[in-house]
Amino acid sequence: MVRSAHLIPLFPFAAFAVNILFGRRLRKASALVSIGASFISLAIAAITFIGNARYGEGSYMVGRWLSFGGISLDFGVTVDPLSCMMLMVVTVVGTLIQIYSIGYMRDDVRFSRFFAYMSLFMGSMLGLLLSDNFVMLYIFWEGVGLCSYLLISFWFERPAAAKAGMKAFITTRIGDTGLLIGILLLFFTTKTLYFRDLGNLGINDAMLTAIALLIFCGAVGKSAQFPLHVWLPDAMEGPTPVSALIHAATMVAAGVYLVARTYGLFLSHHASLIWVAYIGAITAFMAATIATVNNDIKRILAYSTISQLGLMMLALGVGGYDGGTFHLMTHAFFKALLFLCAGSVIHAVHTQDIFKMGGLLGKMKATGWTFIIGALAIAGVPPLSGFWSKDEILSEILREGHPVLFGVAAVTSLLTAFYMFRLIFVVLFGKPRSELHAHESPAVMTVPLGILAAFSIFAGFFRPVKIEPLMMGVSIAVSAAGIGIAYVFYIAGNKVLPASFRSRFAFLYDLISNKYYVDEIYEAIIIRPAVRLAGIAAAFDSKVVDGAVNLTAYLSVIAGKVQYWFDLYIVDGIVNMTANITWLCSAVFRRLQTGFVQNYILIAFFGLAIMILIKLTGGQ
């Protein structure tokens, strides 16, 4: 085991610090800082990866963090095949996306801040991957959430972007709350927070299920699974490299990674695992259908991501740990590729509506061909990477004996092939549908595309290929059917078939194109009551609470005035009266002191005379 893994997240964090503090002075050089840090992380990740392959896995302690009540918490690092694989994916994809961003964000006013956030995002994700206990994971988990908020609403001048950022943050927060409760529950029942202890906790099934489902809640939020998937399509308001990073390497991968990391917890009790499978299946199917009718190039890819993540969850849920994590890796490459291609297209034509594009392959050769490679990979065409991982998922589902879930997965795969090639055919082939002066993007953008395309093709061979003829036949047939339907709809029977289908299944079309009304349902049952409750609370606050405060203030003023008056006229009056009386008395009596000595003698004499008179006339 190579003990250098803990250094991996430090460099992106350092790059973040440098860029956020000196971004103004660095200007364009901040990109180099971030990319340089990413490259160093990539190199260390590669060393860790090789070391893991050669010397085996393990976790080690970097330092003691907390120690309380006989329980201690360490800054620990886990190095195992899962974390190594994800480290490689995140560093490779992250680095390429950052290089691509140089071109994409070239004219942005907050160029260096963008790179600062990107580095922070990467650092948080790398930290998350390396965590060996729940508390560290939760810290980085929130760091990832924070960065997604910052980056989705990066163009915060646009209200839609600001709203999307908030939506993403609040929606994932719901899941995070579940995760936090799960972690606390785990801690208070078992007094452990380490992943390595999860296999044999020795607690009853009900508690185990509760903890597993609560932790899964966090994954549902982060990985945009039904019913918390609504934030991801809206997150498309962010810059496209951000979308690529969120979808491929960082944000949404975290949810799947969490389930994979805490897999021991799910495995020890089957009831919780099947939940993961069904949530994944619902999400996969739902998102795939929505993607077939959407017209926004980035939203199609967003729904595609949700669908693929659902597939991963489904695989994990049926016990297909290898298939799920394998798909997580391959998906990272081709989804990053697809997003960056989409970014390149948007950069060229300045629109996101696919029906305003068309025939772009002739004008944007590099982007177009890499786009097609990405689409082939996600559609599951052999021998590209998506084929191998999807094939493994399908065969694992069937092997575990879930025919219904297998059907859902197969249909999802078909839909995946269909919507991806709908996108390809509409955007890249045919005639230009509007006056677009498309041009190829600069090399700084196309070179990362090429590298990612290579990964998309060959990532499937990173692990030994298993040949299962029957299953492969099914996979290929499904992909081919999807691509074929897309061809029939959008190339052969262009304009006619889609419209007739739309009118024939009007209800279904409305349902799907409105995204199953999930947003509307949330609006009606959660947001609007919440707003109303907030309104009532605000009214209560302004009327009753503020009223009470104001009344108190008013009464205090009056009491103060009374006291002032009392002080002025009664207390001061008594003091002044005493003084005045004294003054009056002295004004009378001081006249006795005349300063003439004879006066005094005269008075003394008369006093004596009077006393003698009194004595003589009978007073004793």
Add this chain to the structure above:
Amino acid sequence: MIPQNHFLILGAVLFAMGLYGALTRRTAIGILMSIELILNAANINLITFNKFIGSEALGQVFALFVMAIAAASAVIGLVLVIAVYRNMKTIFTEKMNILKW
């Protein structure tokens, strides 16, 4: 033999003269002299009553005491007058009012 009343009348007249002088003189020295008259009037009374009532010479002894004290107080008084005169260039008592309110 001269009767006792004559002595007493002399003492009263002396006392009255002294008092009058003490009350009406403007100069401090005049007042001091008047006070001496009053003391002498007291002495005459002391001796008179000793002669007509007492058997021993107690009254005369007292008169001697009074004379000694009168001499001492006259000295003190004159010193004070001189001190006042040095400071205020006057010995008129109505000018000596700096201790007034």
